Amino acid sequence: MTKEREKLNLIDTDIHERVSYEELLPYLENPWKRYITDCHWIQEKRMPYTQPAVAGVDRADARVPDGRPAGSDLGFMQKQLLDDVGHEFGILTGALDPSPSSMHGWYEMASALARAYNNWQIENWLEKDDRLYGSVHICANDVTEAVKEIERVGPHPKMVQVLLPIDDFMWGDPYYHPIYEAAQRHDLVIGMHHNEPPLYYGKWPRYFIEWHTLLPTSHMMQVTNMVFNGVFEKFPKLKLLMIEGGFTHMPHLMRKMDQQYKDLRHEVPWIKRMPSDIVREHIKFTTQPLEEMSKREFMQLIEQMGSEDLVCFSTDYPHWDYDSPFAALPPNLDEGLRRKIFSENARALYPKLPQSKGGN
Amino acid sequence: MTKEREKLNLIDTDIHERVSYEELLPYLENPWKRYITDCHWIQEKRMPYTQPAVAGVDRADARVPDGRPAGSDLGFMQKQLLDDVGHEFGILTGALDPSPSSMHGWYEMASALARAYNNWQIENWLEKDDRLYGSVHICANDVTEAVKEIERVGPHPKMVQVLLPIDDFMWGDPYYHPIYEAAQRHDLVIGMHHNEPPLYYGKWPRYFIEWHTLLPTSHMMQVTNMVFNGVFEKFPKLKLLMIEGGFTHMPHLMRKMDQQYKDLRHEVPWIKRMPSDIVREHIKFTTQPLEEMSKREFMQLIEQMGSEDLVCFSTDYPHWDYDSPFAALPPNLDEGLRRKIFSENARALYPKLPQSKGGN
Numbered sequence: 001m002t003k004e005r006e007k008l009n010l011i012d013t014d015i016h017e018r019v020s021y022e023e024l025l026p027y028l029e030n031p032w033k034r035y036i037t038d039c040h041w042i043q044e045k046r047m048p049y050t051q052p053a054v055a056g057v058d059r060a061d062a063r064v065p066d067g068r069p070a071g072s073d074l075g076f077m078q079k080q081l082l083d084d085v086g087h088e089f090g091i092l093t094g095a096l097d098p099s100p101s102s103m104h105g106w107y108e109m110a111s112a113l114a115r116a117y118n119n120w121q122i123e124n125w126l127e128k129d130d131r132l133y134g135s136v137h138i139c140a141n142d143v144t145e146a147v148k149e150i151e152r153v154g155p156h157p158k159m160v161q162v163l164l165p166i167d168d169f170m171w172g173d174p175y176y177h178p179i180y181e182a183a184q185r186h187d188l189v190i191g192m193h194h195n196e197p198p199l200y201y202g203k204w205p206r207y208f209i210e211w212h213t214l215l216p217t218s219h220m221m222q223v224t225n226m227v228f229n230g231v232f233e234k235f236p237k238l239k240l241l242m243i244e245g246g247f248t249h250m251p252h253l254m255r256k257m258d259q260q261y262k263d264l265r266h267e268v269p270w271i272k273r274m275p276s277d278i279v280r281e282h283i284k285f286t287t288q289p290l291e292e293m294s295k296r297e298f299m300q301l302i303e304q305m306g307s308e309d310l311v312c313f314s315t316d317y318p319h320w321d322y323d324s325p326f327a328a329l330p331p332n333l334d335e336g337l338r339r340k341i342f343s344e345n346a347r348a349l350y351p352k353l354p355q356s357k358g359g360n
Numbered sequence: 361m362t363k364e365r366e367k368l369n370l371i372d373t374d375i376h377e378r379v380s381y382e383e384l385l386p387y388l389e390n391p392w393k394r395y396i397t398d399c400h401w402i403q404e405k406r407m408p409y410t411q412p413a414v415a416g417v418d419r420a421d422a423r424v425p426d427g428r429p430a431g432s433d434l435g436f437m438q439k440q441l442l443d444d445v446g447h448e449f450g451i452l453t454g455a456l457d458p459s460p461s462s463m464h465g466w467y468e469m470a471s472a473l474a475r476a477y478n479n480w481q482i483e484n485w486l487e488k489d490d491r492l493y494g495s496v497h498i499c500a501n502d503v504t505e506a507v508k509e510i511e512r513v514g515p516h517p518k519m520v521q522v523l524l525p526i527d528d529f530m531w532g533d534p535y536y537h538p539i540y541e542a543a544q545r546h547d548l549v550i551g552m553h554h555n556e557p558p559l560y561y562g563k564w565p566r567y568f569i570e571w572h573t574l575l576p577t578s579h580m581m582q583v584t585n586m587v588f589n590g591v592f593e594k595f596p597k598l599k600l601l602m603i604e605g606g607f608t609h610m611p612h613l614m615r616k617m618d619q620q621y622k623d624l625r626h627e628v629p630w631i632k633r634m635p636s637d638i639v640r641e642h643i644k645f646t647t648q649p650l651e652e653m654s655k656r657e658f659m660q661l662i663e664q665m666g667s668e669d670l671v672c673f674s675t676d677y678p679h680w681d682y683d684s685p686f687a688a689l690p691p692n693l694d695e696g697l698r699r700k701i702f703s704e705n706a707r708a709l710y711p712k713l714p715q716s717k718g719g720n
Contacts, residue, residue, distance in 0.1 A: 052624055168561035200581050201528035202562020209624040210588050213617050217577040221560050228570050249612045256608065257573050259651040263681060264412055264569040291619040300660045321623060 007086025008325050011346040011353070013286045014193075014243050014314035015081070015132075016095040017125055018071035019117065024096075027116035032109055044103055046196045049208040053320035062318030070318035071095055074128055081317050082131055085325055088343060089353060092125060092134045093163060093193055093243060101140050102167035102195045110139035111149070118153045126158035133353065135163035135191055143175065147182045154186035160352045161241065162188050165195030166218050168202065172229030180235045187351045193243040194218050219245035220253050223283060227257060230270040232282045239349055240283045247285035247311050251304035254279055280307050284349050286314035287341065288323040295330040308337050312346040367446025368685050371706040371713070373646045374553075374603050374674035375441070375492075376455040377485055378431035379477070384456075387476035392469055404463055406556045409568035413680035422678030430678035431455055434488055441677050442491055445685055448703060449713060452485060452494045453523060453553055453603060461500050462527035462555045470499035471509070478513045486518035493713065495523035495551055503535065507542045514546035520712045521601065522548050525555030526578050528562065532589030540595045547711045553603040554578050579605035580613050583643060587617060590630040592642045599709055600643045607645035607671050611664035614639055640667045644709050646674035647701065648683040655690040668697050672706040 021043065025033055035041040054060055055070065062070035062080065071077065082090060100113035114137040126134045136159050138146035153159055162183045164171060171192065183190055197218045198204050205211050219242050232238060257275035265271060271278075293301075302308055315323055329338065347353055381403065385393055395401040414420055415430065422430035422440060431437065442450060460473035474497040486494045496519050498506035513519055522543045524531060531552065543550055557578045558564050565571050579602050592598060617635035625631060631638075653661075662668055675683055689698065707713055 052627075168563070170560055170563065170565065173566065197561055199561070200530055200585070201557055201559070201578075203528070203530065205530065205581075205585060206533065207588055207627055209620050209627050210584050212624065213584050213588070213613075213620045214581060216612070216616065217580055218561075220577055221565075221574060224570050224573050225560070225565060228567055228573070246616075248615060249609070252576070252609045252612055253573075255651045255653070256576065256606075259649070260569050260573045262652075264572065267412075267567050267569050289619070291615045292622075293615070297664060300664070304657060304660070 005326070009088045009343055010085055010313060010325050011088055011343040012085075012090040012315050012317070012325075013241065013312045013346050014093050014288060014316050015077075015090045016071050016316070016318060017077070017092045017121065018069055018095040019120055020069075020072075021096070024113065024116045024120055027120045028112060032112040035109065046198075047208075047211075048204050049211070052208055052212070055320065057320055058318050059320055059322050062322075074125055077317070078129065081315070082129070085315075087131050089131050089133060089346075091160060091191075091346075091350075092121065092132055093191065094121070094135060094137060099137070099165055099195050101137055101163070102165040102169075103139065103141070107139050107142040107145070111142055111145040114138050114149060115152075118149065122153065122156060122158070126156070133158050133160045133350070135159070135161050136188065137163055138179070140165055140167070140169055143178055147178050150179065150182040150186065150188070154182065154188055157352065160189060160350045161191040163191045163193060166192055166197050166222055167195045168197055170225050171222050172225035172227075172231055174229070177231070177234065180231060180238050184235045184238045189239045189241055189350055191241045191243050192219075192222055194245065216245050216249040220249055223253060223279065224257060227275050227278050228268050228271065230268070232278050233270050233272065238282060241286065241312070241349060242283065243286045243314070244288060244316055245285065246287065246289055246291070247305075248291060248301055250279070250285060250310070251301050254305060276306065280305075280310065284310050284312050284345060286312050287328065288314040288316040289321045290323050290328045293330050295332050298330045298333070302337070308340055309345050309348065311341050312349065313341050365686070369448045369703060370445055370673060370685050371448055371703040372445075372450040372675050372677070372685075373601065373672040373706050374453050374648060374676050375437075375450045376431050376676070376678065377437070377452045377481065378429055378455040379480055380429075380432075381456070384473065384476045384480055387480045388472060392472040395469065406558075407568075407571075408564050409571065412568055412572070415680065417680055418678050419680055419682050434485060437677070438489065441675070442489070445675075447491050449491050449493060449706075451520060451551075451706075451710075452481065452492055453551065454481070454495060454497060459497070459525055459555050461497055461523070462525040462529075463499065463501070467499050467502040467505070471502055471505040474498050474509060475512075478509065482513065482516060482518070486516070493518050493520045493710070495519070495521050496548065497523055498539070500525055500527070500529055503538050507538050510539065510542040510546060510548070514542065514548050517712065520549060520710045521551040523551045523553060526552055526557050526582055527555045528557055530585050531582055532585035532587075532591055534589070537591070537594065540591060540598050544595045544598045549599045549601055549710055551601045551603050552579075552582055554605065576605050576609040580609055583613060583639065584617065587635050587638050588628050588631065590628070592638050593630050593632065598642060601646065601672070601709060602643065603646045603674070604648060604676055605645065606647065606649055606651070607665075608651060608661055610639070610645060610670070611661050614665060636666065640665075640670065644670050644672050644705060646672050647688065648674040648676040649681045650683050650688045653690050655692050658690045658693070662697070668700055669705050669708065671701050672709065673701050
């Protein structure tokens with residue numbers, strides 16, 4: 001510890017552990033393993049941009065001292081993040097870029113990679129640090145295999161959510177509902193994280209700054225799609241966490257969905273409540289990347305969402321735009337609200353997390 | 361006049377006059393005319409939904425008494441809208457569904473239809489009511505023809521803007537900049553109106569209510585694209601009006617663009633100011649469809665945008681979700697702000713409108 005400062009007892013809802021395809025090899029069955037070792041398999045490459053920062057998508061100081069990329073080493077992450085901040089718990093959200101979960105072909109390979117990833121994650125992270133909880137990775141394009149994988153690793157006591165890539169899916173579509181049925185049955189949250197969606201009507205904008213500015217629109221689309229397609233009417237215990245999109249777009253979207261529901265509810269008669277009530281009951285949002293704001297402005301947004309219970313702090317470690325829990329929230333927030341954002345909202349979201357602080 | 365109430369001296373920034381393809385025939389040259397009369401030409405059909413209301417996209421009571429669709433008759437619109445509300449001015453934004461401006465093939469036909477539309481609009485509307493001002497329609501896919509059309513009808517004293525369809529274009533792309541050069545040269549505003557963009561990454565959501573809820577995301581994309589592509593640095597006198605998307609998404613987007621600019625401005629070094637400053641100087645927003653809000657909530661949004669000068673009232677007559685200027689704004693807004701929203705912000709936007717109330 002380099003500084004004298006209080007520990008935060010944070011529940012961090014977005015930490016990216018990282019693995020290379022090469023490191024996954026021991027966890028991968030043949031023929032998939034052989035495609036990588038012998039057949040020059042090349043992963044899907046999508047984003048047509050340079051990297052946003054000097055260390056790519058990562059904090060330069062998060063590179064492992066032995067030269068491996070940021071997020072690759074548990075010991076280094078423990079020291080730099082968990083011990084330094086004082087994490088009570090952290091939820092791992094993965095990083096294998098681009099993720100097999102949104103591969104646009106060869107779903108069999110994607111499913112095999114997801115299985116290998118989950119095994120690697122459990123062995124090297126979840127079972128080695130009591131503070132870390134994990135996400136079940138799946139192949140989004142193969143629902144049958146996805147459900148099998150949820151059945152296989154979902155019961156693990158350290159697995160708390162199923163991670164779905166936003167990409168260009170429409171997650172409210174009934175085609176995907178078996179995933180929600182399985183998640184609900186295993187007390188798993190659905191975590192949704194963008195995975196390089198091609199914004200602008202399926203096309204790439206010209207600059208990374210445009211793409212990154214507009215990421216919340218992809219989150220808006222998924223929330224709207226999930227709500228109006230009746231996912232939360234069909235799976236009344238299901239909870240959704242929207243990861244790495246922030247929350248400052250939600251006052252607008254909640255107001256807009258309510259207004260549209262007043263005007264057009266004849267089209268979706270299975271929706272029996274105001275959309276903003278559905279959001280408040282079923283969906284939460286991670287903070288990062290949090291815009292700089294005054295307390296006044298921040299509290300206006302909380303007021304407009306009609307609840308203090310929807311926002312969960314996330315650092316997004318080790319990404320370039322990491323939010324420090326010591327600096328990201330506006331100064332002088334009330335202590336009760338800070339505690340909700342730093343831990344209690346996440347604890348209420350994840351039924352598999354120890355429910356009273358300190359564990360019991 | 362059926363009610364005793366004060367007139368509003370409104371400048372209405374979104375009124376849809378309507379024409380059928382058949383009515384356009386006398387304004388259309390051959391061979392284009394013949395394609396419609398003799399060759400079974402079928403317009404592009406895009407939206408895979410039923411209509412939102414009993415009269416389609418229109419107010420049922422706006423149907424012309426002789427049976428023609430809402431918005432087809434000047435006399436009826438004068439009575440039902442302009443005289444009743446007390447319009448000082450109204451900006452026509454057109455309705456020929458789907459609009460030729462975003463035809464995905466056969467740009468020559470689209471350009472011919474746009475020319476015919478502009479001639480029809482001038483003859484039947486702009487030159488018959490002093491209160492009405494018009495929009496130059498163009499074929500968005502043929503920039504050369506679009507510029508020619510702006511040169512041809514842009515100088516008309518009642519033409520105040522060039523209307524661009526949002527559709528699936530990226531309007532910040534340098535390919536389109538000749539349109540902005542021509543608009544700036546003729547003191548024309550750029551009006552941007554969605555024209556059935558296929559949201560969800562280029563795909564259609566399952567329900568109209570989803571599509572309609574998410575329309576502001578298409579406006580967010582265009583604002584982001586226009587700002588970061590440097591359009592307003594290149595054309596410093598250019599003004600943009602975002603039509604029929606509302607404004608309640610803008611506090612989020614302005615804050616988000618600023619934050620991203622702080623982090624990533626090395627990628628767009630031609631941008632010399634904070635994006636929110638660019639928005640405040642160059643872009644305004646029409647109100648409709650305005651969500652029901654308290655004065656407190658409305659004023660928070662105005663405060664978060666950092667200006668009272670960005671919002672212009674629009675009725676969207678004769679659409680099904682028409683906003684009445686007597687009911688849409690929150691009660692008890694300060695008189696100065698009401699006056700800005702009802703007329704002064706629009707007057708400041710359009711240099712070709714008479715600049716002191718009552719004309720001179």
